[in-house]
Amino acid sequence: MSNEMRRLPAQGNGELSKGEIFDVLQNQRRRYVLEYLKRYEEPVSLSDLAMQVAAWEYQTPLEEVTNDQKKRVYTTLQQTHLERMEEAGIVEYDTGENVVTRTPYTDELTIYLEIVPGSEFPWREFYLSLGSISCAVVAALWTGLFPLTLLTSLEWATVIASTFTAAAAYHTCSGADLQLGDDEYSPDEFDR
The missing domain is CATH 1.10.10 (Arc Repressor Mutant, subunit A)
Structure with missing residues (x-):
């Protein structure tokens, strides 16, 4: 061509x-x-x-x-x-x-x-924190720490998995509009 x-x-x-x-x-x-x-x-x-x-x-x-x-x-x-x-x-x-x-x-x-505005939620830090909290909960369950033993391990696994799934679903839906030109005209984010 x-x-x-x-x-x-x-x-x-x-x-x-x-x-x-x-x-x-x-x-x-x-x-x-x-x-x-x-x-x-x-x-x-x-x-x-x-x-x-x-x-x-x-x-x-x-x-x-x-x-x-x-x-x-x-x-x-x-x-x-x-x-x-x-x-x-x-x-x-x-x-x-x-x-x-x-x-x-x-x-x-x-x-x-991809555009990541300055006011964008810090997803990397959120997922790191969520993962850290999940690890702490699992460690506390192994040691038999009282308030956490009110739920079974399977129930805690369900809570943790559901939390990650809900966060990922929200992240996916809220990030759909963060592409250059997806709107009527593109924002000028690159020159900020």
């Missing part, structure tokens, strides 16, 4: 180095390109891509993006960003057809697009 891809794998094994990944992702427009591409398996037109990126950048609905806004985004994508992303092997850009196609690296980089 595009000219022969010019990959720059610093590791020599066909994988992108961390430096390359962060170099590509340091630019918000490139992150928006990845967000848009992860939604489509088939090639996308540069025009549609530029329109959506402009909507996200200007935090406006798609139908309210002006021609000037779209043109600014279109031009920089065409002249700078898509070429850099293709050099890294992250996308394929067909300049003749003006279409952009995902590569296997596109999917691998989406993990870097």
